[in-house]
Structure formats: C-alpha cells, structure tokens
Amino acid sequence: MTDDTKLPLTSDNPTEALLAQLREQAPHVFSEGKVDWEKLKATLGEAIDTRPERYGLTWAGKAEAFRAVQSPSVGTLLPMPDESVNFDSSENLIIEGDNLEVLKLLQKSYHGKVKMIYIDPPYNTGNEFIYPDNYREGLDEYLRYSGQVSEEGLKQSTNTETSGRFHSKWLNMMYPRLFMARNLLRDDGVIFVSIDDHEVHNLRMLMNEVLGEENFVASVIWQKNYAPKSSARHFSEDHDYVLVYAKYATTWTPNLLARTEEQNAVYKNPDNDPRGLWRPNNLSARNYYSKWTYSIRCPGGRVIEGPPTGSYWRVSEEKFRAMDKDNRIYWGADGNNIPAPKIFLSEVKQGRVPQTLWYYDDVGHTQEAKKDLISLVAFSDSDSVFDTPKPARLIKRMLQLATTPGEKPDARPHVSDMTAEYRVKGQAHKEINPPEIVLDFFAGSGTTAQAVIEQNNEDGGNRKFILVQLPEKTDNPQYPTIAHLTRERVRRVIAKLNEADVGKLDLDGKAKQDRGFRAFKLSSSNFKIWDADQAATEPEQLAEQLHLYTDNLAESRTQQDVLYELILKSGLSLTAKVETQTVAGKTVHSIADGSLLICLENPVTQALLRGMMALDPLQILCLDAAFHGNDPLKTNAVLEAKSHGITFKTV
Numbered sequence: 001m002t003d004d005t006k007l008p009l010t011s012d013n014p015t016e017a018l019l020a021q022l023r024e025q026a027p028h029v030f031s032e033g034k035v036d037w038e039k040l041k042a043t044l045g046e047a048i049d050t051r052p053e054r055y056g057l058t059w060a061g062k063a064e065a066f067r068a069v070q071s072p073s074v075g076t077l078l079p080m081p082d083e084s085v086n087f088d089s090s091e092n093l094i095i096e097g098d099n100l101e102v103l104k105l106l107q108k109s110y111h112g113k114v115k116m117i118y119i120d121p122p123y124n125t126g127n128e129f130i131y132p133d134n135y136r137e138g139l140d141e142y143l144r145y146s147g148q149v150s151e152e153g154l155k156q157s158t159n160t161e162t163s164g165r166f167h168s169k170w171l172n173m174m175y176p177r178l179f180m181a182r183n184l185l186r187d188d189g190v191i192f193v194s195i196d197d198h199e200v201h202n203l204r205m206l207m208n209e210v211l212g213e214e215n216f217v218a219s220v221i222w223q224k225n226y227a228p229k230s231s232a233r234h235f236s237e238d239h240d241y242v243l244v245y246a247k248y249a250t251t252w253t254p255n256l257l258a259r260t261e262e263q264n265a266v267y268k269n270p271d272n273d274p275r276g277l278w279r280p281n282n283l284s285a286r287n288y289y290s291k292w293t294y295s296i297r298c299p300g301g302r303v304i305e306g307p308p309t310g311s312y313w314r315v316s317e318e319k320f321r322a323m324d325k326d327n328r329i330y331w332g333a334d335g336n337n338i339p340a341p342k343i344f345l346s347e348v349k350q351g352r353v354p355q356t357l358w359y360y361d362d363v364g365h366t367q368e369a370k371k372d373l374i375s376l377v378a379f380s381d382s383d384s385v386f387d388t389p390k391p392a393r394l395i396k397r398m399l400q401l402a403t404t405p406g407e408k409p410d411a412r413p414h415v416s417d418m419t420a421e422y423r424v425k426g427q428a429h430k431e432i433n434p435p436e437i438v439l440d441f442f443a444g445s446g447t448t449a450q451a452v453i454e455q456n457n458e459d460g461g462n463r464k465f466i467l468v469q470l471p472e473k474t475d476n477p478q479y480p481t482i483a484h485l486t487r488e489r490v491r492r493v494i495a496k497l498n499e500a501d502v503g504k505l506d507l508d509g510k511a512k513q514d515r516g517f518r519a520f521k522l523s524s525s526n527f528k529i530w531d532a533d534q535a536a537t538e539p540e541q542l543a544e545q546l547h548l549y550t551d552n553l554a555e556s557r558t559q560q561d562v563l564y565e566l567i568l569k570s571g572l573s574l575t576a577k578v579e580t581q582t583v584a585g586k587t588v589h590s591i592a593d594g595s596l597l598i599c600l601e602n603p604v605t606q607a608l609l610r611g612m613m614a615l616d617p618l619q620i621l622c623l624d625a626a627f628h629g630n631d632p633l634k635t636n637a638v639l640e641a642k643s644h645g646i647t648f649k650t651v
C-alpha cells in the first residue's frame with residue numbers, strides 16, 4: 001500500500017497515467033485493480049491486430065527500450081545559481097544531464113506545456129558518441145558517466161558500424177526519449193527533428209510509431225552546404241532533413257511567414273489608386289473556368305474579340321463590368337491594353353505559406369553556424385569549439401512557424417509559475433495565455449537558446465526555452481564539457497544584446513525581456529530513497545536500516561537543493577517564484593505566490609502547522625523526520641488541512 005500522505009520522490013510513470021485514463025474510460029476492463037486482457041481484447045474486438053505478420057519497425061532491444069520509459073527516475077535537478085544569469089527571475093532553463101533522466105523528471109511539471117520541441121540528435125554517422133543507456137540503472141549510470149561517483153567517468157566510445165547493432169543502438173537511444181518528449185507537448189504543439197540520410201528512414205518510422213503517422217506534417221529539406229565537397233566519394237551532400245510532426249496534425253497549422261521585400265516589390269501604383277499598391281493580374285487563364293470568352297471594348301476604343309485561343313476569361317462578364325466600375329481593372333496608359341484585374345497588396349494574404357525546401361539564403365548554412373559560434377565563444381578564429389552547430393536562423397524559422405511572440409513581458413500580469421496555477425487572494429487560477437515554451441534536449445552549443453532570445457528581441461516576444469545537454473567531455477580546456485559551452489554561449493548572447501541596448505532610449509519593453517536562464521544539473525536525490533529490494537530480511541537489521549532512513553536527508557546538500565527537488569516533485573515548474581517568510585517563529589518557503597508552502601524545519605509544532613494552514617495554500621510539505629514519531633500530530637495535521645481543502649504531505 002502506498003502512503004498517500006508521502007510525496008513520491010520518483011518521477012511520474014507514464015504507464016500509471018495511461019492506466020488512469022483507461023480506468024476512467026473503460027472501468028469494466030479492470031479486475032482487482034489490474035487490466036483483464038481478455039476483457040480488453042473483447043472490448044476492442046477487430047481493432048486488435050493479432051496477425052503474426054504486421055507492418056512496423058522493429059530492432060534488437062526495442063522491448064527493453066520501451067520498458068525504459070516505465071522505470072521512473074529517482075534523481076533530482078540541483079540549482080546552479082553561479083552558472084546562471086538572473087537565477088531568481090528568469091523563466092528559461094539550461095539543464096546539464098542525460099536527457100532521458102531529465103525528461104522523466106520534467107514529466108510532472110511540464111506535462112502538456114511545451115509549444116515547440118526542436119532536437120538535433122546525433123545523426124549516427126559512426127563518428128559521434130551515443131550515450132550508453134543502461135535502463136536498469138539509468139541514474140547510477142549517469143552519475144558514473146558524469147564523474148559524480150568516481151573520478152574517472154565512463155569511457156566515451158563512439159557507435160561505429162563495426163561495433164555491431166549499429167542502427168539498433170541508435171534506435172534504442174531515440175525511442176524512449178521521443179516517447180517522453182511527446183508527453184510534454186501541448187495539444188497545439190509541434191516537434192522538429194534534424195537528421196540526415198544515415199537514419200532518416202528509421203527516424204521517420206520511429207516518429208510514425210511514437211507520434212502517429214497521421215501527425216506527420218512535412219519532411220523539410222534544408223540546404224546546409226554553401227560549397228560542394230570535391231572530396232566526396234559519391235555525391236557531395238547539400239542537405240539535411242527536418243522532420244516535422246504535430247501533436248495533432250489535423251488541428252495544427254503553421255503561421256504564415258512574413259512576405260519578402262522581393263515579393264512586395266512587384267506591387268506598384270501607377271494610377272495613384274487610393275487603395276494603395278497593386279499588381280496586375282492576367283485576365284485570361286488556360287484552365288477551363290467556364291465558357292467566358294466574351295468580347296471587350298477598351299476605353300481607348302480597341303475591341304478585343306475574346307481571350308487568346310485555348311484560354312478563357314477568369315471572371316464572368318457581369319463581374320468584369322462591376323470590377324471596372326470599381327476601378328479594379330487597369331487598361332494601360334492609353335486605355336487600350338489587354339485589361340488587367342488589380343490585385344491590391346492590402347487584400348492579399350499577409351504572409352507566405354511555408355514550403356518544404358529551405359535555402360541557406362533564407363535560413364543559413366553550416367559554415368554560417370560555425371562562424372557565428374566561434375565569434376561568440378572562441379578565443380581565436382581557428383579555435384574549434386564545437387563541430388556540429390546549427391545556424392540560429394534555421395531554428396528561428398521554426399520559431400516563426402510554430403510559436404507566437406505571446407504577450408509582451410511588460411503586459412503580462414505577474415505570474416510566478418508559468419506552467420501551473422497562480423494565486424490571487426487564496427484563489428487558484430490558471431494563466432490564460434502563458435508564454436510559449438521551446439524545448440531542445442540535445443542542446444549542443446545552445447543555438448536554440450540564442451534563436452529564442454534573438455527572436456524575442458526581434459518581435460518583442462516572450463517565448464521561454466528549456467535546454468538539456470549532457471556534460472560530454474571535450475578536448476578544449478576552456479570548456480571541459482559541452483554543457484559548459486552551452487551555458488557560456490547563452491551568457492554571451494545575453495551580454496551582447498544587453499550591450500547593444502545600452503544608451504538606447506526607446507527599448508520597447510526590451511528592458512523587461514527575459515534575458516537570463518536558471519542552470520540546473522542532474523544528480524541523485526537529496527533524500528535517501530527507500531529501496532525495498534535492498535531491505536534486510538532479518539528484523540534487527542531492518543530496524544537498523546529504518547532508523548537510518550528516519551532522517552532521510554542526504555548529507556552535503558543545501559536547503560536550496562532540497563527546495564527545488566520538492567518544487568519539481570510537487571509538479572510546479574522550476575521557475576516558480578520562491579519567497580521566504582516566518583510563521584510561528586520558523587522559516588517557511590512560499591512557492592508560486594503561496595500555492596505550495598514548504599517547511600524544512602525540524603521539529604515542527606502545532607502552532608507552525610496551523611500558521612501555515614492559515615495562509616491558505618493548495619499544498620503543504622514538511623519533513624517526515626520533523627514529527628519525531630509524533631503520529632497524532634501528523635494525523636491531525638493531515639485531517640485539519642483536508643478540512644480546509646489543503647493537501648498535506650511529508651517527505
């Protein structure tokens with residue numbers, strides 16, 4: 001039996017969430033708390049494909065990769081204020097860690113909250129490192145990898161074609177991550193994934209499986225190379241792909257792209273029409289619109305017997321006369337031209353429908369990306385800091401298609417938790433129009449953060465970013481790991497924009513833009529988590545173990561570390577506002593304008609518990625050890641809180 005007065009310290013399990021939905025929709029398929037497979041089969045009838053031969057993607061290790069999704073994370077994210085910019089106020093996040101563990105930890109707080117995901121995973125070219133997932137001990141594996149439990153860290157081997165199971169390894173890495181990522185998407189969200197020919201065929205099948213074939217939107221071709229590679233053995237590759245899937249493609253539509261100057265340049269106004277710029281259209285068309293072939297008398301006297309052979313007039317004679325009366329027909333300077341209907345710029349669609357070919361002129365190329373990165377973070381032009389950055393313009397194109405600027409930062413009411421409720425006079429509210437979150441969990445050099453910050457700077461937007469990057473070791477002493485580089489790049493992008501604004505009078509709200517980020521890193525929990533598998537069988541040893549767990553706080557962690565673990569595991573966002581107040585002479589942390597009160601004092605008193613309840617939060621969290629076995633005090637607190645509509649939990 002689980003104790004529902006205890007805050008679970010493990011991440012949410014997606015299978016549990018699915019079961020809860022099933023329980024609600026089809027309670028009859030459950031028997032004694034478990035799904036009765038025969039009943040489920042009977043309910044779904046012919047919708048279940050039981051044939052042995054089925055269409056689909058399969059590979060070595062798929063079942064285990066799927067199980068990886070179900071094993072929850074027991075880690076936490078430790079705040080790194082010294083590595084951050086505006087830690088206390090920013091709503092952007094840069095998280096150092098293995099993205100599978102991090103995605104698991106984000107499930108509760110960011111479920112259904114992310115508007116756009118962009119990822120640029122390893123392409124599996126045979127040269128890059130593929131994270132050595134070990135699903136059974138995900139966090140321990142990571143702690144060893146990142147040197148948190150031993151000095152050495154894991155060997156950083158690459159996935160080569162000769163190392164066997166080449167594609168399977170890559171698919172095993174991608175599958176659980178895509179699965180977890182989908183849960184974070186909003187219903188109007190969309191995911192863009194960069195890839196090349198090494199894995200595009202597998203990725204397409206994988207995304208069909210995880211996101212649904214019906215949600216495929218486009219396979220974009222990005223012209224990535226500026227110059228051909230004469231050293232190429234077969235063809236010099238000019239392009240990468242960007243696969244685009246919406247959470248629900250039937251309802252998702254991309255924003256139109258801004259019209260180009262070139263497109264607008266064809267609109268003129270030779271006759272000073274008060275309706276402004278226009279361009280002439282062709283009155284005749286080859287399509288068989290109708291039998292409209294009437295003759296036309298021009299104002300200059302010329303008679304046009306009909307449209308050119310094999311074509312038709314676009315509009316009926318009646319409509320044509322009406323358009324002429326409204327000065328919507330241009331007859332040329334002498335009034336004898338073939339009549340041309342005017343298309344007014346003010347009446348055309350105010351944007352361009354996106355196309356699937358993205359040229360480097362519009363979205364940048366790899367050389368541009370490297371140059372941009374070097375100019376920001378390298379100490380000399382020849383410094384090779386990171387080999388595979390994407391151009392910020394490429395990601396900005398995605399932001400333009402899939403996100404909206406949102407309310408200007410200064411127009412937004414103060415809301416301290418962008419992912420959940422906020423409180424006004426004790427009442428819980430949902431933010432109507434929260435800022436849109438952009439997630440990149442293969443962040444590399446942090447181009448996505450740069451793109452978000454720059455796009456906000458350009459259109460006054462209020463988008464937020466969440467980046468996740470492994471502390472993959474580098475040979476560059478300035479940036480011992482790629483995660484160091486990610487943070488430093490973003491710090492420099494921010495500094496550069498802030499510098500450019502110095503002395504400007506009309507900042508148009510820029511002073512209030514979120515030019516900062518909170519840095520966190522994946523680590524083991526701040527709490528000793530009870531592991532039933534390791535429990536002693538002898539009563540005396542078990543009692544000893546339990547005694548050690550009564551004060552379950554791990555040593556050498558700060559109050560702030562503990563606080564953020566509790567915020568995350570309570571389902572609030574890592575950027576929720578944190579304030580401290582004194583209640584009955586003790587320190588209480590008020591999270592998200594008092595939605596959650598956390599008290600890390602030990603011991604707790606009845607006056608303190610009552611004082612917290614009087615503040616009318618949604619939830620109160622205290623240390624279990626702070627009750628020192630005083631069960632009546634705890635039971636009363638739970639009951640009293642319940643009577644006030646407050647959830648009371650201990651940890």
Ligand SMILES: C[S@@+](CC[C@H](N)C(=O)[O-])C[C@H]1O[C@@H](n2cnc3c(N)ncnc32)[C@H](O)[C@@H]1O
Nearest residue numbers: 098099120131389390442443444445447470472
């Ligand atoms: C192709 S790069 C992304 C480049 C990025 N788009 C840019 O513009 O800089 C892929 C990145 O994913 C990181 N990565 C690989 N496996 C990871 C994992 N399990 N968790 C987090 N990051 C990972 C690698 O360290 C690498 O920096």
